[in-house]
Amino acid sequence: MATLAPTFPWAKDSKDDYRTCPVLTLKVDMHAERLIIANAVMAVVTLTIGGIAALLIALTRWQAVHLLDATWFYRLLTIHGIDMLIAWMVFFEIAGLHFGSTVLLNARHAAPKTAWFAFILMTVGGLMANVVVLIDPRNTVAYTAYMPLKASPLFYLSYILFAVGALIAVITFFINIVVAKREKRFEGSLPLVAFGFMTAAILATYTLLQGAAAVVPAFLWSAGILSNFDPGIYRNFFWGFGHPAQQVNLAAMISIWYSLAQITVGIRPVNEKFSRLAFVLYLFFINLGSAHHLLVDPGLSFSWKAVNTSYAMYLAVLGSMMHAFSIPAALEVALRAKGYRKGLFGWLRNAPWGEPGFAALVVSMVMFGWIGGVTGVVIGTEQINLLVHNTMRLPGHFHATVVSGTTTAFMGFTYYIIPLIFRKELKLKKWAVWQPYVFGGGMLLVSLGMIVSGLQGVSRRNWDITFSGVVPGTIELSLAIFGIGAIIAVIGGIMYVAIVLTSILTGPRLEASKLLLVSGDNNPVLESTKLTEHDLESKQNQPKGSFVLVIAFLVWFAVYYLTNWWLLGRTWFIR
């Protein structure tokens, strides 16, 4: 039986220890290891609760099945939103922040006690939110809890505890980076993936402060201390929290895309300036997209709506489109340098499709970009939103981004965290190979079913749309596609949870001996260090195939965008 790596103190009298990862030679602070594990476990726990809720509410909105009654439908819808959009995402990201500020920098965790305190707050807040929604009917207010829907004070308090905990954890990220720089644990600039996580951390700070600005007054109002709070101002702050929370996910997801590409194929960013500029565009402009939720709200001017919804001239969207080229281009250059140069897409055919991380990477990128991103920009166009606000096109869009996109990427990344950080062998490897495709395929049907239903007027957050007496018979089909997709996606989710639980609960702890799970004993990250300037700049290694892919993407984008203007032009006049 293999023994675990020995640990060493960071300094002569230090009480903190680190071990050296045998696969990537990075130093792993033992505090960081435990914090990553704790946050990742809570992430999967809340994902599971949210996933059970997902299945039950999907089988209710699938009109033919209509499983739950109205009380339970709206209650579990509230739980689903809280556990998925807040708990699962943020717990996983905090695990990522602990990883990015220590392991990636060969640095120690400079504030472990604070980070544990943050974890406790988040766990108490997250579990409390679930409990108060399950047991008190007043708290079926949907995760948005728009004022003047009034929930119990404990509801808002659970949000506040979670958010304060997350904010404290984000602060430890910055502390770690400052200390790492001071102790000269790394030289020069932050590595790209750490830079991406730092982008996420900065966005998270704004996000959580906005959340406080919305939920603290709501708490005071619910507790009877504040007599009134303007619902429009609440919405401004809530979405100042809600949409940037998703942009935190976006930044984290893209960092994980770069990581998965490095782990499975061994890329080097083609141009660091290009990739970093894309992250900086996010930092400056992406929070403005909060306005997407307020496009048909009273009291807000056209210019405010247009400027904010466009992320300032779509510069943040430009950032996404830059990454959309950068990552496939890096993959292509690395694969071409390995010899796969046939035609425009020989490199793609020979990519490691059977390696779970690569599968997750591709499913995530394609779904996020082609469906999530395109629909997001289109329905976030000020006037087009008239056709879209609160219809099912909305969850159709955001399930493509945060579920097919971010969640798939996080799931794929977990499969490497288990051997490298949990130091357990990944079990059910054959399931892991298929899981991203099953999950992604199911979610594709979910998004398409929702979008087509929304185009026909079906509204979101509605227990029984047939009450309106006006929906066409074709929604039976689109909701059924959504329902079947949900079942497939839940199967994909069960596969993920099964792989994770089996791996971390069974078998001995042992050091990882290789990086790849399935596709070989080579170490792509080490191989990428051998790529030379010549390899990266040689004419035959240039990413022409990726260029064709992004142009095709743009054509699709243009078609979908222009079609929506055409649809708008056919409806009643309004101004």
Place this chain on the structure above:
Amino acid sequence: MSKKEKQENEPVSLGQKIFDNIWILFVASLLISTLIYNVWGISNLLSIPPAP
């Protein structure tokens, strides 16, 4: 001198210095968002006239 050595002796460009400065990025990010989204938006709401 090799190309690598030459690169290491060149001063870091201004662009890289800004991108490397967490605090500039942090402040700019929060300031831009707060002013353009929150302050402008809420001032819109606060200047709604009363019903005639």
Place this chain on the structure above:
Amino acid sequence: MLAPEQNWWKPLGRLEKTWLTVALVWCIFLTVMMPLWYYMGKQNVPAETYRTTPQQYAATVNEFVAQYQVGEENSVPVVAPPPGSDVYLRASAWQWYPILQLEKGKEYRLHISSMDYAHGFSLQPVNINLEVLPGYDYVATITPTSSGEFTIVCNEYCFLGHHTMVGKIIVK
């Protein structure tokens, strides 16, 4: 994950530059479309809004109904206001009040506000959607371009009767 080179601020390669240019042009196009449609399009997001209170708005709605009522359906008044006038709709959990009877091709100033929670005005099958907030009198200048019976579905969750909150607009 690996540390970058010392000086990574380097010029972009040819393909990156081309893609960046193409993407930037697309972004500029997206930006320009909104103000272009604002000035030239017939479907725009209303911005005219007044501050009100539920009591004040309810009184205005009642005056409006009293003035133009022409009938009743399921104990909800049917109201036929003259073209060009101010028309009032009240959202409350869980009812849209009154039933408006409008004429095709004519313009109306449609006021919408809520008595209690946030509601969603979703006109089907036209598929026009607006957010309705208490304390805000939101004015949409509309011209029905089709006739028939149209349903107002509430699409902002407003507690358990939300899905029963269905109203009607008749266009002759």
